[in-house]
Amino acid sequence: MTHSVLPVAPSVDVIEKTFADLKARIPRQRALSAKERIAGLDALYREVWKRRNDLKTAMWNDFRKPAEEVDLTEIFVIKSEIKTVKRNLHRWMRPKRMPGGLAQIGSASWVRPEAKGVVLIISPWNYPMQLVFRPLIAALAAGCTAMIKPSELTGHTAQVVAEIVSAAFESDEVAVVQGGVDTATHMLNLPFNHIYFTGSPAVGKIVMKAASQHPCSVTLELGGKSPVILDDMRSFRDAAKKLAWAKLSNAGQICVAPDYVFVPANREAEFISALKRAMLDMYPGETSANKDYQRIVAPHHAKRISILVDDAIARGAKCVLGGDIETDSCFVPPIVLTGIDKNAKILEEEIFGPVLPIIPYTSLDEVIRFVNDRPTPLALYVFSKRKRFVDSILSNIQSGGASINNCVIHVSSNYLPFGGLGNSGIGSGHGEYGYLEFTHLRGVYEQRFDGAGALLMPPYSSWKTNVIDRLLRWL
Numbered sequence: 001m002t003h004s005v006l007p008v009a010p011s012v013d014v015i016e017k018t019f020a021d022l023k024a025r026i027p028r029q030r031a032l033s034a035k036e037r038i039a040g041l042d043a044l045y046r047e048v049w050k051r052r053n054d055l056k057t058a059m060w061n062d063f064r065k066p067a068e069e070v071d072l073t074e075i076f077v078i079k080s081e082i083k084t085v086k087r088n089l090h091r092w093m094r095p096k097r098m099p100g101g102l103a104q105i106g107s108a109s110w111v112r113p114e115a116k117g118v119v120l121i122i123s124p125w126n127y128p129m130q131l132v133f134r135p136l137i138a139a140l141a142a143g144c145t146a147m148i149k150p151s152e153l154t155g156h157t158a159q160v161v162a163e164i165v166s167a168a169f170e171s172d173e174v175a176v177v178q179g180g181v182d183t184a185t186h187m188l189n190l191p192f193n194h195i196y197f198t199g200s201p202a203v204g205k206i207v208m209k210a211a212s213q214h215p216c217s218v219t220l221e222l223g224g225k226s227p228v229i230l231d232d233m234r235s236f237r238d239a240a241k242k243l244a245w246a247k248l249s250n251a252g253q254i255c256v257a258p259d260y261v262f263v264p265a266n267r268e269a270e271f272i273s274a275l276k277r278a279m280l281d282m283y284p285g286e287t288s289a290n291k292d293y294q295r296i297v298a299p300h301h302a303k304r305i306s307i308l309v310d311d312a313i314a315r316g317a318k319c320v321l322g323g324d325i326e327t328d329s330c331f332v333p334p335i336v337l338t339g340i341d342k343n344a345k346i347l348e349e350e351i352f353g354p355v356l357p358i359i360p361y362t363s364l365d366e367v368i369r370f371v372n373d374r375p376t377p378l379a380l381y382v383f384s385k386r387k388r389f390v391d392s393i394l395s396n397i398q399s400g401g402a403s404i405n406n407c408v409i410h411v412s413s414n415y416l417p418f419g420g421l422g423n424s425g426i427g428s429g430h431g432e433y434g435y436l437e438f439t440h441l442r443g444v445y446e447q448r449f450d451g452a453g454a455l456l457m458p459p460y461s462s463w464k465t466n467v468i469d470r471l472l473r474w475l
């Protein structure tokens with residue numbers, strides 16, 4: 001059964017009615033077996049697959065995303081997430097028997113995973129399908145109904161996402177509400193049972209504040225600056241290639257993109273030359289004419305990046321690779337900066353674009369201090385063949401996730417928790433971790449026959465005082 005796609009920026013009445021329908025369905029949704037939930041996920045993927053070409057066209061129109069990257073970073077990710085859920089959902093949903101202690105003699109206890117209820121999923125534009133459907137898959141696996149708000153900045157894709165959902169689900173099971181900040185604000189006033197937000201730290205704070213009205217739990221998948229630390233390695237070729245890919249894919253618009261790189265000071269020139277070669281090999285010729293090179297999502301974001309670069313250069317930075325930023329056509333070429341003043345804005349704000357600052361270092365302590373003086377990063381990258389070097393970084397710098405001798409790829413695992421810490425987020429998604437975000441773990445206790453507790457109720461006669469005393473000493 002299908003329903004029609006809701007109009008963009010619907011009225012408050014429509015949003016409230018949609019919410020009421022999603023809420024009314026909860027008892028039925030919660031009771032779905034693993035098999036029935038999986039059937040829903042299969043229906044979702046069938047509709048995605050049917051619209052594979054529509055998605056490619058939409059993402060090209062939104063920000064010239066290469067078709068191959070729609071397959072690799074959107075459709076493949078969804079398929080693989082569904083596969084993981086299908087393989088494990090029966091096990092995840094099973095109530096788990098728990099052991100008891102002295103106070104629970106005569107009882108049984110277990111944990112019952114239960115759907116939280118109606119959930120809100122708010123998504124950003126940088127992976128405009130994946131970041132909507134990955135949390136949705138987890139919500140449906142958990143037995144929730146969901147209202148989704150895709151980003152208004154990738155409107156072509158949001159429309160295809162809405163069509164997919166309307167073809168795969170009934171309107172009281174999953175509803176896509178398209179719109180901008182006003183629409184999101186109306187949605188945030190509703191008493192959802194969980195909000196899964198992916199986006200900037202600034203909006204994450206607004207979401208958290210709104211959630212406190214009812215209150216409800218939140219998952220905040222936020223952003224920030226993810227540093228890279230290079231050890232004094234024999235060759236930088238491998239690291240340079242991986243960094244070039246991680247920084248330029250999606251034109252650097254990745255929440256876990258390497259944001260800046262620490263290089264041993266005496267090897268800076270060597271690394272820059274390897275990095276430039278890797279970037280030019282990956283995107284040969286005139287970058288603006290290269291069909292594999294993506295655009296920035298909107299002129300105001302291209303402008304934001306241009307301001308960061310101009311500020312760094314005005315403070316003395318040198319552009320060792322780059323060209324003109326064309327804000328109107330949203331084109332930002334690969335840019336590598338050196339000699340950056342420590343107070344430059346580019347070392348404070350998340351770059352979220354194809355610009356890579358290089359910072360030379362002479363001691364690991366100074367690197368650790370620099371990163372720890374800033375908000376906790378979403379990802380931390382170390383390139384080294386020395387275990388001691390890696391261990392020292394992992395134990396001295398906190399981050400949401402970390403990757404050794406690679407960048408960004410850790411996000412693709414359905415078995416690792418993916419999430420931030422502090423300014424980079426709260427909670428984790430992917431695989432079972434995503435399922436758990438939408439699940440309430442209900443502890444159930446059943447008294448089968450009375451244990452010692454029943455004997456130790458008031459009035460406290462002297463023998464009871466004695467038993468309590470012995471109990472404490474013995475325990």
Ligand code: NAD
Nearest residue numbers: 123124125150151180181184199200203221222223224255
């Ligand atoms: P954003 O915070 O501007 O917008 C995200 C969503 O929130 C959009 O749907 C938008 O319409 C909505 N929104 C904007 N203002 C709002 C408000 N005042 N109230 C309620 N909703 C509002 O982020 P963006 O520009 O779309 O995405 C880029 C950011 O997202 C970066 O910081 C990036 O690091 C982060 N990000 C994080 C992850 C992750 O998994 N941790 C993934 C992708 C992007």
